[in-house]
Structures are given as C-alpha cells and as structure tokens.
Amino acid sequence: MLQQQLVNGLMLGAAYALVAIGYSLVFGVLKLVHLAHGEVFMIGAFIGLQSVLWFKVSPVVALLAAAAGSAVLGMILELVAFRPIRARGGHFLAPMVSTIGAALVIQEVATKLFGSEPIGFPQTGTVTSWQFGAVQVSSVQLFILLASVISMLALHLLVAHTRYGMAMRAVAESPGTAAILGINPNNVILLTFAVASALGGVAGVLLGLSFNSISPYIGIDMGIKGMAIMLIGGLGNIYGAMLGGLLLGAVEVLSVAYFESSYRDAFAFGLMIIIVLFRPQGLFGSSYHVEGRA
Amino acid sequence: MSYYESVAIVLAINVLMGISLYIPMAAGQISLGHAGFMAIGAYVCALLASQSGVAFALALLAGGVAAALAGLTVGFPALRVRGIYLIILTMGFGEIVRIFFLNFEPTGGPSGLRGIKPLTTLSGLVIACVIAIGVAVQLRRSRVGRAMIAVHEDEGAAEAMGIHLMYVKLMSFAVGAFIAGVAGGFYAHYAMFIEPAQFGFLRSAEAFLFVVLGGFSTVLGPIVGAAFVTLLPEVLRFIQEWRMTFFGVLLVAAALWRPDGLIGPRRLKGS
Numbered sequence A: 001m002l003q004q005q006l007v008n009g010l011m012l013g014a015a016y017a018l019v020a021i022g023y024s025l026v027f028g029v030l031k032l033v034h035l036a037h038g039e040v041f042m043i044g045a046f047i048g049l050q051s052v053l054w055f056k057v058s059p060v061v062a063l064l065a066a067a068a069g070s071a072v073l074g075m076i077l078e079l080v081a082f083r084p085i086r087a088r089g090g091h092f093l094a095p096m097v098s099t100i101g102a103a104l105v106i107q108e109v110a111t112k113l114f115g116s117e118p119i120g121f122p123q124t125g126t127v128t129s130w131q132f133g134a135v136q137v138s139s140v141q142l143f144i145l146l147a148s149v150i151s152m153l154a155l156h157l158l159v160a161h162t163r164y165g166m167a168m169r170a171v172a173e174s175p176g177t178a179a180i181l182g183i184n185p186n187n188v189i190l191l192t193f194a195v196a197s198a199l200g201g202v203a204g205v206l207l208g209l210s211f212n213s214i215s216p217y218i219g220i221d222m223g224i225k226g227m228a229i230m231l232i233g234g235l236g237n238i239y240g241a242m243l244g245g246l247l248l249g250a251v252e253v254l255s256v257a258y259f260e261s262s263y264r265d266a267f268a269f270g271l272m273i274i275i276v277l278f279r280p281q282g283l284f285g286s287s288y289h290v291e292g293r294a
Numbered sequence B: 001m002s003y004y005e006s007v008a009i010v011l012a013i014n015v016l017m018g019i020s021l022y023i024p025m026a027a028g029q030i031s032l033g034h035a036g037f038m039a040i041g042a043y044v045c046a047l048l049a050s051q052s053g054v055a056f057a058l059a060l061l062a063g064g065v066a067a068a069l070a071g072l073t074v075g076f077p078a079l080r081v082r083g084i085y086l087i088i089l090t091m092g093f094g095e096i097v098r099i100f101f102l103n104f105e106p107t108g109g110p111s112g113l114r115g116i117k118p119l120t121t122l123s124g125l126v127i128a129c130v131i132a133i134g135v136a137v138q139l140r141r142s143r144v145g146r147a148m149i150a151v152h153e154d155e156g157a158a159e160a161m162g163i164h165l166m167y168v169k170l171m172s173f174a175v176g177a178f179i180a181g182v183a184g185g186f187y188a189h190y191a192m193f194i195e196p197a198q199f200g201f202l203r204s205a206e207a208f209l210f211v212v213l214g215g216f217s218t219v220l221g222p223i224v225g226a227a228f229v230t231l232l233p234e235v236l237r238f239i240q241e242w243r244m245t246f247f248g249v250l251l252v253a254a255a256l257w258r259p260d261g262l263i264g265p266r267r268l269k270g271s
Helices: A002-030 A037-055 A059-088 A094-114 A139-161 A163-173 A175-180 A185-211 A218-233 A238-258 A261-278 B003-026 B034-051 B056-078 B083-103 B122-141 B143-153 B155-160 B165-191 B201-214 B220-257
Strands: A129-132 A135-138
Touching (some): A002 A185, A002 A238, A059 A094, A094 A218, A094 B201, A135 A139, A139 A163, A139 A185, A163 A175, A185 A218, A218 A238, A261 B083, B003 B034, B003 B201, B034 B083, B034 B165, B083 B201, B143 B165
16 A cells, blocks of 8 residues: 555656756756746646647657647747846846746636646546556556656756756856856756756646646646745755655655545645755755855 | 726725735745735634624734734744745745635635625725835834845845844734735625635735835835736726736736836845
8 A cells, every 4th residue: 555655656756856847947047936837837738638639649749749849838938038037137036027927828828729627638548557566557657657757867868968968057057157168048048948848848748647637727736836846855956856756746645645635735835844944955955045146 | 886996995905915015025025925814814804704793893903913923933934044945935835825724614615705794895995005005104214114124135234233133024024914814804805705716826926916016115116016917907808808818918028128116216136
C-alpha cells in the first residue's frame, strides 16, 4: 500500500517538477516571477489534447506539439510582457502586473476557443498495467514518468553541458558581466523562456493525462502550486525544483491516502510555509537569494 | 438597488481592499494573499450579523479583528523573508484560507453561506472608506508611518536607526488585514451569498493590481487603481464577449508605459 502510494506520488511529482522548473529557470535569469506561466501550462495541455482529438496523433507527437506551441507562447510573453519593461528599467513589480494581464487574455481566449467545460483525453486503446511486486504501474503512469525523466535529463544536459546552458548560467549569475563577455542577455532570456515554457507545456499534457480533466482554469491552481514548489526547492535552483516536485507529489498522494483528500492542496502550502520558517532559502537554495535582491 | 449604486458599492469595497494592501506595501510587505483576509472577515461578519443577530457595525469590527489576528500569524513567518519569497508565501496563505473554508462544514463548505442579510449601504461604506483613507494618510505622517517608509527603502539602515523591524512589519500587516476583513464583511452583506471560490487567487491579484497599477507612493495610488480596475470593465460592456481580453491588454500596456504606477511621481527604488 505504502509503496504503491509512493510510486503514484512519484509520477505526479515528476510532472509537478516540470512546471516548477519553468518558474525556476525564469527566476534564475530574470529574478522575477512569471505569473502567466500557469496559463502556458494550460495552453500546452490544450494543444496536446486538441492534436489528439483532431489529428489523431500519438501521445508522443502530441507532447512534442505541446512543447513547441508552449515554447512559442512563452517567447511571445517574454517579448510582450517582460522585455519592454526591462528596457525601461521599471519597478520589479511591473512585470507582475503585465503578466497578470497576459494571463487574463490567455485564459479568455482559451475559454472562447475550447469552451469552459473540463474535457479529458479520449480513451484510445487499452490501458495495460504491470505488476512489480506490491506495486502496480499503468502504461499511462509509465508514459508520464518516462516523459518527465527524459525532459529533465534533456534540460540537465542543456544547462550543464552546452554553450547555451553555459550562457544561461552566466546571465543568471550576472547579466552585465555576461554581456561584457559577448553574450547577448536578451537572446539567452528568450531561449530560457522557450525552454521553460516547453517544459510547462509537456507538464500540461502529462497532468492532463493524469487527471483527465482539462479546462481553461487549470492554469491558476497549477501556477500557484508550481511557485510553492519552486520556493520549497530554493528559488532559481532547477535541481531543487525537481526534488521539490517529487517531494510534493509524494506528500500529496500520502495525504490523500491517510488524511482527508479535500485537504490535499493545503499540504503543498503547509509544507511550503514550514520550509520557509525553518529554511527560508528552500531545501536546496543558497542564502544569497533570501537576503539579496530577490 | 440601482445599477449605479451597486457599481459604487463595489468600487468602495475595492477602494478598501486597495488601501488594505497599500498599508503593508508602504512598509515593503507585499502580499498576494489578501483575498484570504477578506474571506475571514466576510465569514466572521456574516456569521455574527446574519446568523447570530449581532449589530452590523460590531460584526464588521469583529471580522476585521479576526482578519488582523490572521494577519499577525502570517506576519510572523513573513518576517523571515522578503521580495518574491514573501509574495509566494502570502499566495500560499490565501490558498490555505480558501481550502479551509472549502472544507469547513459549519459555513457551508464548497456550497457557500446563504441567507446573508443585505445590510451593506453605500453611506456605511463611504464612512468606512473615509476612515480608512484618513488612517492611511495619518499613518503616512506619523512616526510609525515614517518608520514604515524607512523599512521599505532599506531595512538594514532602518534597523540601525533604532526602528523595531518586527513591530513595524507586523503592525502594517495587521492593520492592512483588519481593513481587508472589514471590506470582506461589507462584501458579504452586499453579495448576500459567499462561497470559497469568490476568494480565490484572482481576488488577491485584483487587490495587488489596485496598488501596483495605481502606484504605491501615495494613498491616491490605490484609490485610482481601484477605480481604474473596477470601472473599466463596466465601461467596456460594449465589447462584452472580449471584456477580460481587452482589460488584460490594457494592464500589459499600463505596465509598459507606467511601470511605476499611474500615480507615481517619486521613483521607487527597485531591482
């Protein structure tokens, strides 16, 4: 029973982690929260769903389509809602106003396009399950886990082992110094938004598969949860976000199994407040961000 | 109740919400969970005035006190963090309050609290607004108010000047939460029905918009911001279907052209 719940939590947590990583990436380079990221997640879920409904594509293709579509949306958001404010040197709260505005627009457009009723993925083929000792894993769960692990691995390789990743880390450290060294921070930030949003879109499809209920309003809840996970893991730390997501997935599933399920969402925020009280820099963050400019 | 009267009531409630967030923000305490304080005030006030027959004014004060106590409890963990951390922390608080009322059966849980008497009047709200604006203006001029500005500008320097950081931060949180609680009480007795979904993230974001959009260097900022956000969608009724889209576009535009708020003569220190 416990092992089964932990495995379920792991699947859920892996998808949560993808959303939180998006926040962390953006926070890393901009030191700002991207309040429309939840809507990017929602649009990703819809792109995946609609491509399955209309073009009858396989889940993998739907996932790639969602990643590409979300990446484009993320880049548009950076160009419209962040870059102009950065160019004017606005107050750090101004991008929050512009992203709330952008979120409202995206949500209403999604409501007009897809309707406000929650829809789920069509049941195609039979869902097979495998038994590993006491643990049962369905093909949907396996797909979610594999897709999340591959996405996270790809992200790790990108950030740690490529020139682009190095440029991202340099801009996160100091945009000014990076610019002196010949890196164009604006291009790097655009790339970061594309990567973060693609991961958000993938997470949208995966959580859409997992809960089988997609509506234009799923972005807000997931967005707040993603931010809580980022805080649990440590601001701007993508590995912290990964582990924070897994931790939260496990805590949520266990809370449903052993407490009242209607309180599951409160556990995420309860955990966050406890961690902020005792370890304000997050589980894996450095103290720099707490006292620094964040 | 005429259309204009209900618009005026909503505007007055929003002005109260704007001021309730302006006060902690003047001390650098940003909150994106103000809907939580509003919800606490709304439920407490509705239970007392409509279910137990307590006088409305007393029930409003009780709702405000309950919200202020909640503000103090949030204020404590918030003492340890600032900036983005504080924003996310308060956001989580707002969600916890909403989830609590969603599960709290005595107040109807997800189906909400019905049968609230229509006790909110425009004159009562105007009096509350005048008092709140007066408090905010006086606060700005007082010793505590100057301490708040000092904390906002530079915590380290403020502390070195002998300002008690904990006192100033907790006080600003509690006063703000009190006003939000009173606004919630008025709201409950205007809407006559409250449910947890009314106090979600969007309402917190709205209060945040009043202050940041209006500008938080003077009390006028949140008032103008509240008027802008409340009245604009009413004026935009002619494009009914795409109201929120247009509103969203305007928010983006306002953030681009006036990044320091509509009323923001003094340039604020930021990152």
